[in-house]
Amino acid sequence: MSESFLKIKGIRKEYGPVVAVHDVNLEVKRGEFLTFLGPSGSGKSTTLYILAGFENPTEGDILLNGETLLSTPSHKRNIGMVFQRYTLFPHLTVGENIAFPLKVRRKSKAEVDSRVREMLRLVRLEGFEDRKPAQMSGGQQQRVALARALAYDPPVLLMDEPLSALDKKLREEIQHEIKRIHEQTEVTILYVTHDQEEALRLSDRIAVFSKGIIDQIGTGPELYANPRTRFVAEFIGDSDFISCHLLSSDNGQATISLGDKIIFDSIPVHGRPTSGSKAALMLRPERIRLGRKAGVSKGLSATVNDITFLGNNVHVTTRIAAGETLSVRLPFGHEAISGLSRGDNVHLEFDPDAAHVFC
Amino acid sequence: MLLNFDRLGWWRYVLLAITVLTAAFLLLPILFIAALSFGSSQWLIFPPPGWTWRWYAELLSDPQWLASAWTSFKIAAIVTVLSVLLGLVTSFGLVRGKFMFRDALKALFLTPMILPVVVFAVALYAFFLRIGLGGTLVGFVLSHLVLALPFSILSITGALEGFDKSIEDAAVLCGASPLEAKIRVTLPAISHGLFSAAVFSFLTSWDEVVVAIFMASPTLQTLPVKVWATLRQDLTPVVAAASTLLILLTVMLMTLAATVRKVLKK
Amino acid sequence: MSTYIDVADEAAPARKAARPTGFAQVAPALAFVAIFFIFPVIALLLRSVMEPAFGFGNYAELLGSETYLKIFGNTFIVSGVVTVLSLLIGFPVAWTLAIMPARWSSVVFAILLLSMWTNLLARTYAWMVLLQRTGLINKVLIGMGLIDKPLALVNNLTGVMIGMTYIMLPFIILPLHGVIKKIDPAVLQAAALCGASRLQCLTRILIPLAAPGMMAGALMVFVMSLGYYVTPSLLGGTANMMLAELIAQFVQSLVNWGMGGAAAFVLLVVTLTLYAVQLRLFGVQNTGGR
Numbered sequence: 070m071s072e073s074f075l076k077i078k079g080i081r082k083e084y085g086p087v088v089a090v091h092d093v094n095l096e097v098k099r100g101e102f103l104t105f106l107g108p109s110g111s112g113k114s115t116t117l118y119i120l121a122g123f124e125n126p127t128e129g130d131i132l133l134n135g136e137t138l139l140s141t142p143s144h145k146r147n148i149g150m151v152f153q154r155y156t157l158f159p160h161l162t163v164g165e166n167i168a169f170p171l172k173v174r175r176k177s178k179a180e181v182d183s184r185v186r187e188m189l190r191l192v193r194l195e196g197f198e199d200r201k202p203a204q205m206s207g208g209q210q211q212r213v214a215l216a217r218a219l220a221y222d223p224p225v226l227l228m229d230e231p232l233s234a235l236d237k238k239l240r241e242e243i244q245h246e247i248k249r250i251h252e253q254t255e256v257t258i259l260y261v262t263h264d265q266e267e268a269l270r271l272s273d274r275i276a277v278f279s280k281g282i283i284d285q286i287g288t289g290p291e292l293y294a295n296p297r298t299r300f301v302a303e304f305i306g307d308s309d310f311i312s313c314h315l316l317s318s319d320n321g322q323a324t325i326s327l328g329d330k331i332i333f334d335s336i337p338v339h340g341r342p343t344s345g346s347k348a349a350l351m352l353r354p355e356r357i358r359l360g361r362k363a364g365v366s367k368g369l370s371a372t373v374n375d376i377t378f379l380g381n382n383v384h385v386t387t388r389i390a391a392g393e394t395l396s397v398r399l400p401f402g403h404e405a406i407s408g409l410s411r412g413d414n415v416h417l418e419f420d421p422d423a424a425h426v427f428c
Numbered sequence: 429m430l431l432n433f434d435r436l437g438w439w440r441y442v443l444l445a446i447t448v449l450t451a452a453f454l455l456l457p458i459l460f461i462a463a464l465s466f467g468s469s470q471w472l473i474f475p476p477p478g479w480t481w482r483w484y485a486e487l488l489s490d491p492q493w494l495a496s497a498w499t500s501f502k503i504a505a506i507v508t509v510l511s512v513l514l515g516l517v518t519s520f521g522l523v524r525g526k527f528m529f530r531d532a533l534k535a536l537f538l539t540p541m542i543l544p545v546v547v548f549a550v551a552l553y554a555f556f557l558r559i560g561l562g563g564t565l566v567g568f569v570l571s572h573l574v575l576a577l578p579f580s581i582l583s584i585t586g587a588l589e590g591f592d593k594s595i596e597d598a599a600v601l602c603g604a605s606p607l608e609a610k611i612r613v614t615l616p617a618i619s620h621g622l623f624s625a626a627v628f629s630f631l632t633s634w635d636e637v638v639v640a641i642f643m644a645s646p647t648l649q650t651l652p653v654k655v656w657a658t659l660r661q662d663l664t665p666v667v668a669a670a671s672t673l674l675i676l677l678t679v680m681l682m683t684l685a686a687t688v689r690k691v692l693k694k
Numbered sequence: 695m696s697t698y699i700d701v702a703d704e705a706a707p708a709r710k711a712a713r714p715t716g717f718a719q720v721a722p723a724l725a726f727v728a729i730f731f732i733f734p735v736i737a738l739l740l741r742s743v744m745e746p747a748f749g750f751g752n753y754a755e756l757l758g759s760e761t762y763l764k765i766f767g768n769t770f771i772v773s774g775v776v777t778v779l780s781l782l783i784g785f786p787v788a789w790t791l792a793i794m795p796a797r798w799s800s801v802v803f804a805i806l807l808l809s810m811w812t813n814l815l816a817r818t819y820a821w822m823v824l825l826q827r828t829g830l831i832n833k834v835l836i837g838m839g840l841i842d843k844p845l846a847l848v849n850n851l852t853g854v855m856i857g858m859t860y861i862m863l864p865f866i867i868l869p870l871h872g873v874i875k876k877i878d879p880a881v882l883q884a885a886a887l888c889g890a891s892r893l894q895c896l897t898r899i900l901i902p903l904a905a906p907g908m909m910a911g912a913l914m915v916f917v918m919s920l921g922y923y924v925t926p927s928l929l930g931g932t933a934n935m936m937l938a939e940l941i942a943q944f945v946q947s948l949v950n951w952g953m954g955g956a957a958a959f960v961l962l963v964v965t966l967t968l969y970a971v972q973l974r975l976f977g978v979q980n981t982g983g984r
Contacts, residue, residue, distance in 0.1 A: 123435070123883055143429060144886045156880040160902045169898070170888035214884075221889065429886045430895050431879035433793040439892060443790040450787045451802050454809040454863065457820035460830070464823065472823050474830045518723040525716015533720060540731060542914075544921020544965060546938040547735065547958045550945050554741070555734035574731050577723065635813050638923050642946070655815045659928055663822060671816035678812050 073132075074099040074257065075225060080129035082115050089115045091281040093129070097225075097259065102251050104260045104268040106304070107278030113261045116278075117227050120259065122146050133224065149218030149256075150227040153234060155210040157202040163189075163213050164198030170221045188216035191250060208239045212246065219254060228260045232267070244270055265305050277301045297339050299427040302351045309357070309395045311350045315428065318342035323426050325350060328391055331367060335421045340428035349427045354398035356423040359385060359405045360416045368418035371395065373411055387415060458675055465668035472663060483669040493670065496654040503565065503650060504633040507572045511629035512622055514573075515580030520610075522581070523588045534585070541578040545638045548574070553642040563645030571643055572633040579628035587621020588614075620692040627685045631678070739962075742955030752956035762940070766960075769937040772851055772926070773919035776858040777912050783859075784866035785908065789900075791867065792874040810864040818925045821857040822848060825929070849931030857929045858919055865918065866911040873907025874900075906976045913972045917965050937961055 075097035082090040090112040097103055105113035118124045120131060122143030131138040138146060157166050167188050171181045189195050192212040202210055211231055218226055228247075232240045248271055251258055262268055268275050269289040276286045279300045285292060289305075296302035299310075313325040316332070323338035325348065342348070360368075371387035374394065383406055385397045395417065399406055409415075429435045436443070460474070465483055467476025487493050522534050540548065552571050553562065561567035591614060599609035615622070637652040644653045651670070658667055742752050756762050791799050809817070824830050825848035832844035847853050877900070885899045886892075901908075923938035930936065935943070937957065944954035 121883075121887060123429075123432075143883075144889050144891055146887075147889070148887060150884065150887045152880050152884060154878065154880055156878060156884040158881060158885070158899060169885070169890070173889045173891075173894055173898075217884075217888065430789075430882045430892065430900050431793055431874075431877060432883075433795065437892070443786055446783070446786045447790040447794075447802060450783055450863065451805045453860070455805050457817060457824060457860070458808065458812055460824065461816060461820045471828070472826070473828065474823075474833075514723050514726070518720050521716040521719030521721075525719060527715070527717045530716075533724065537723065537727060540727075542917070542969070544917070544938070544961055546921055546923045546941055547738075547962050548731065549923075550941055550954060550958055551734035551738040552730065553945065554738055554951060555730075570730055574727065577727070581723075631811060637814060641923075642942075652813070652815055655819070656924070659815070659819060659822070663819075663826075667819055668823075671813065671819055674813040674816050679808065682807065682811060 073097070074134065076132040077116070077120075078130045078132065080116060080119060080126045080131070082112075082119060082124060083127045088281055090119075090126070093281075093283055095276060095283065095286065097257060099224075100255045100257055101273045102248075102258045102260065102271060104262060104272040104275045105278055106262060106265060106268040106275050108263055108304075110280075111278035112281040113278040114229055117229055117259065117261050120225075121148060121150050121227055147221065147223050148225050148227060149221070149223035150229070151211070151214045151218050151231045153230045155202070155207070155214050155234075157210055157213055157217070159202055161201075162198060163194070163200050163202070163205070166202070166213055167217045167220050170217065174221060184220055188220050191219070191253065192216045192246065207235050208243055211235070211243060215247070215250065219250070219256065222256075224257060226256050226258045228258060230261055230263070233262070233264075240267070247271060269305070275305075277304060279304075295337070296351070296425060299340075299349060299351070302425060302427065307354050307396065307398075309352045309354060311352070311389070311393050311395070312391070313348055313350045313426070315342055315344060315346050315348045315426065317344050323348075325426055327369065331369065333367065333421055333424075336424050336426050337422070338426040338428065342426075342428045346428065351425045351427060352395070352419055353423065354384070354396045356419055357395065357397045358418045359387075359397050359399060360418065361405070361413075362416055368416050371415055371417055373409060373413045373415060375411065376406070376409060385409070387417065389417070461668050462672045462675065464665060465672040467665065467668075470665065472665060472668070483665045486666050487669045487673075490666075492649075493651075493654060493666075496649045496651045499565075499648060500634055500651040503568045503572060504630050506569050507576050507633040508626050508630045510569070510573055511576040511580040512584075512625050515577060515584050515625050515629075516622065518577075519581055519584040519588050523585050524593070534581075537581050538578045540574050545575070549639040549642045552639065556643070562643065563648055565648065568640070568643055568648070568650070571639045572636055575636060575639065576629035576632045579632055580625040583624040583628060584618065584621045587618035587624075591617050620689045623688055623692060624685065627681055631681065634677075635674075735962075738951075738955045739959045740955075741951045742953075742959050745952035745955075752952040753960075756953065756956050756960065762957075765935050765937060765940050768851060768934065769920055772854055772858065772936060773916050775855050776862055776919045777916045779855070779859045780862045780866045780915050781908060781912055784863055784870060784911065785904070787863075788867045788870035789874055789904075791871040806864045806867060809860075810868075814861070814924055817861065818857055818928050821853065821860065822928060825853050825856065848929055849934075851930060851934050853929040854926045854934070854936070857925045858922065861925060862915040862919065865915055866908075869914075870904065870907045870911050874904050877903050909972065909976055913968055917968055920964065921961055 073096045077093055077095040077097070080090055080093040081088070093112070093116050095103075105116065107113045115124065119126050120138075122138075122141070125139070157163075158169065161169065164185050167185045168181050171184055176184070185198065186195075189197060192215055194209060194212055194216070197205070197209070197213075202213070205213070214231070232243055235243065244267060247258075260268075260271060272289065274286055274288055275292055277284045277292065277300070279298070284298045285296065285301045287295075292301055292305050296305065302308050311327060313327050315338075316324045316326055318324070318338050321337060322335050323342055324332065324334040325336060326332045327350070336350070338348075358368075369389050371389045374386040374388050377384040377386075378401070381401050383399050383401055383403070385399065385406070387395050387397060389395060397417065405415075433440065464472060464474060464476070466479050466481070467474065468478035468480040468482065469476045518537070522530065522537075549571075552574075556562040556564075556567045556571075561570070595617070596609050596614050599613045600606060604612065635652065636650070637656060640650045640653045641656060644650065649657070651674075655667055655670055658664065743750060745752075787802075791802055794802070826832070827844040827846070829847075831847060832841075835841050836844065847856065881903070882895055882899060885895045890898065921938055922936070923942060926934075926936040927939045927942075930939075938961075941954050941957045941961070944950045944957060
């Protein structure tokens with residue numbers, strides 16, 4: 070296919086002086102599960118609402134199969150949506166809720182009935198046709214909302230933090246359901262959440278939103294291993310940051326110094342590196358090697374602040390000479406932990422290609 | 429979309445038009461009467477050929493009008509005091525008490541508000557005739573009190589339910605007697621409810637027509653009764669003057685009530 | 695021996711007893727309402743079956759006479775029309791009020807409240823003047839060329855209906871706007887996404903969800919209209935009596951307590967029945983207009 074399936078071009082949304090979305094560009098592949106991930110106020114929900122037609126962008130366009138969507142009113146866009154607060158029609162039964170979009174499209178009674186049954190089977194709520202929403206739990210209501218959104222076979226399904234109102238265990242159950250339904254129906258899903266674990270669990274790709282723009286799009290592993298901004302590094306997975314000086318950079322790799330003496334080179338660098346400026350060195354806690362004494366490669370000396378046992382992992386918080394705190398994650402039973410106690414001096418090392426520098 | 433004002437499309441203008449027209453429909457008669465009260469036509473021609481203070485002069489120099497206004501005021505004032513006091517005591521019982529049928533009792537107290545007034549007016553008229561209270565000040569006060577009490581109870585129970593009782597308990601722990609704690613701590617905190625109760629009770633009595641028609645005697649008339657009797661005969665502009673003064677009173681009281689409520693609620 | 699006092703144990707008996715408290719505080723008001731409200735009403739109803747003779751003669755006369763039945767009919771018809779008109783006008787206004795920007799809605803609110811609390815006689819008088827043959831309304835209609843001769847708009851049931859609708863509108867708009875405000879806007883958004891046009895959203899979602907509020911308001915207006923005295927008397931003239939004025943006439947002019955009580959009882963029964971029906975269908979709604 071030469072044309073992309075869903076293209077979001079240069080979307081900008083202003084509310085008076087406030088710019089909620091600066092410049093969002095995205096190409097969504099047919100059938101993929103793409104998550105908008107970010108903190109509240111980052112513009113992810115606004116972008117979703119523009120897609121649904123509840124807001125008009127100040128600038129930009131949205132193309133579905135090459136045709137602009139913006140000139141179509143919401144009720145003709147044929148897009149499905151599941152909201153945070155279930156938003157089932159309280160005066161209609163479950164069956165009538167799911168039948169609603171079909172009746173509005175004037176489908177025959179036979180078609181409506183069979184499709185309703187099919188949808189209830191899909192979300193595993195057979196037999197619930199005659200219940201009213203008020204008689205059902207939050208998780209069940211959300212599944213009915215999903216059934217209703219998919220009843221008319223939309224090309225795109227939007228989901229706006231649909232699970233944030235549910236408790237943790239229920240959330241995981243329904244995440245499972247959503248993944249299964251995605252595989253079964255092959256519908257394209259655009260999912261908004263602020264929970265990085267949820268994003269990692271469900272998505273094919275994740276678009277990380279920060280302050281109205283997309284910082285980075287990629288698969289979970291890509292974003293984790295190669296974050297392009299400090300925000301993405303901090304938002305996905307745990308991270309440690311040490312301030313450093315950028316000495317020089319060449320072809321995407323930098324040489325930095327920590328303090329006066331210790332110099333590291335060949336570290337991937339992101340942003341706009343200028344020699345002599347301050348920068349931040351990012352390390353993942355599980356990629357830091359902890360030893361009792363200086364090893365072969367260069368490293369940092371540190372003192373142990375705290376040792377926390379967390380099941381199969383042990384977190385050791387250390388303090389380096391410059392004053393910053395580094396968290397090191399070691400598997401339980403690692404030799405370095407035995408006999409380790411607060412106040413001990415240790416040596417921290419890392420491989421350059423496991424680190425990142427952000428300017 | 430239907431509940432989002434900005435996204436209604438052209439429907440928005442239809443709805444706005446209906447609302448503006450309705451608001452005008454509700455407001456214009458009131459303004460009309462005020463304008464009419466200054467018109468010089470005795471037959472209420474509008475627009476009037478000229479403007480005059482004549483009707484107000486007639487109104488304010490007529491002893492019957494003044495007497496009826498004074499009667500109305502006396503009754504309303506007494507009813508207000510009694511209604512707030514009785515309402516206050518009753519509200520404490522309804523909000524804090526635990527006894528059988530408490531909710532049913534609360535509904536019972538509100539009944540005079542929802543049953544047709546004419547039934548009550550006629551019944552009370554019959555009763556007062558029998559015991560000789562018809563056409564007396566006491567009779568008026570008692571009958572208006574029945575009608576004002578529900579408003580008083582509604583306002584005060586509302587304020588009391590929003591009041592955190594533990595503040596009163598803290599005062600008791602500090603050494604105040606239960607009664608002292610109520611007077612020094614609770615009452616100031618629910619003063620906005622008391623004020624609303626007072627305003628509603630006053631207005632209910634002041635404006636009350638139906639009961640007053642039956643309760644009135646040739647020597648004891650409230651202002652609404654005087655208006656009613658005059659209207660049954662002819663449509664003199666003096667009534668327009670009286671009506672305008674009544675409208676002014678409502679506006680002043682309502683603005684006063686709104687501002688005082690805001691101040692007291694802080 | 696320990697001098698330690700277990701505070702919890704001391705308080706326990708009081709908690710366990712849970713004596714009824716507070717009744718003394720409601721007793722005075724209860725007595726007052728019983729003596730000056732409940733008792734007189736019951737006494738009046740008793741008179742309806744005791745005067746002039748024991749039995750239901752008054753009711754037979756009331757419900758058998760054509761004149762009286764016409765008055766009942768007029769009352770029901772006028773109340774019905776007023777209710778329907780108030781609903782038709784009130785629903786869009788309540789809807790708009792619920793979604794308007796706050797600066798505008800506070801103005802409309804102020805007008806609604808002013809209208810509700812302005813003296814009833816003042817408002818009725820205004821309509822008496824406006825609806826005259828030589829009144830402003832007729833003048834404007836003739837001036838605009840819509841009619842040749844002035845319409846008879848007052849001293850008949852038309853005038854009553856206009857005046858009563860004017861008075862009842864705020865009683866529908868205020869509670870109904872509250873009901874609509876409580877509807878989650880996202881439900882309407884979801885309906886739009888499901889493919890429903892604005893009209894379909896209105897008929898299939900908004901109106902059904904607002905229906906309990908509309909029914910409560912309609913019932914309140916209908917009941918109030920049935921028992922209204924002042925406005926129908928002044929705007930309807932002597933030839934077009936409604937139920938309340940009939941009761942008043944029995945009692946004041948004819949001093950016929952039996953018939954007066956009977957008519958009052960009919961009104962009371964109809965009122966209570968309608969409330970009971972609403973309670974059964976919709977549960978307890980906010981019927982207090984003020």
